[in-house]
Amino acid sequence: MNIENADLNLLKALDVLLEERHVSRAAARFHLSQSAMSRTLSRLRETFGDELLVRTAQGYELTPRARAIQQELEFILPRLRALVRGGEFDPATSTDAIRVNCTDYAVTVIGTRLFPRLFEQAPHLSLTVEPLSPRTYEEIEHGRVRRV
Structure with a gap:
């Protein structure tokens, strides 16, 4: 695939299709007809x-x-959204998705205080907490996950 010929608008549709794993449901979420999503x-x-x-x-x-x-x-996709929005992060309106990989202990100790404050400041944020796994370290090594 040549990036110069790629339609980057299709990436969001692809994201929805891969998440839903169903053309009709993806079409509904993306506000398209089923036939339009099939063509996509x-x-x-x-x-x-x-x-x-x-x-x-x-x-x-x-x-x-x-x-x-x-x-x-x-x-x-979150980085493209930030690029379009100008890099300004407004927690009150952010609809970004954050994935935290940590131990159960960390969730208990840190999460019980951090997560309520996070959702108070960023009510539309999507948060997923997953256990640490060998895949987590591979994603860090390949630059798909940032360490904080």
């Missing part, structure tokens, strides 16, 4: 040279390439 999926498949979503008996499944893209989008 076709364009994304062509752009990335991958099926991305594969229909199975249990519904749609992500291809390995789609899973890798999804992890990258978790890192890229």
Whole structure:
């Protein structure tokens, strides 16, 4: 894929498609018709040279390439939003997604004080707390996760 020929507006649609794993639900969330989202999926498949979503008996499944893209989008999209917004961070209006990887002990000690204050200051923020895993360290090494 050549970045000069890529439609970066498709990244948000791709993010929703990969999260929902269902064309109709993704279309509803993205305020498109089901047929328009199907066409968007076709364009994304062509752009990335991958099926991305594969229909199975249990519904749609992500291809390995789609899973890798999804992890990258978790890192890229918030930065693109910040770039467009001018880099100004306003916690009161931020709809950013933050993922915290830590031990249960850290959640108990730090989280019980930090998280309520965080949501008081940034009520629209999306917070996910996940346990530390070998994948966490791989993501740090590859620059997909920042350490604080």
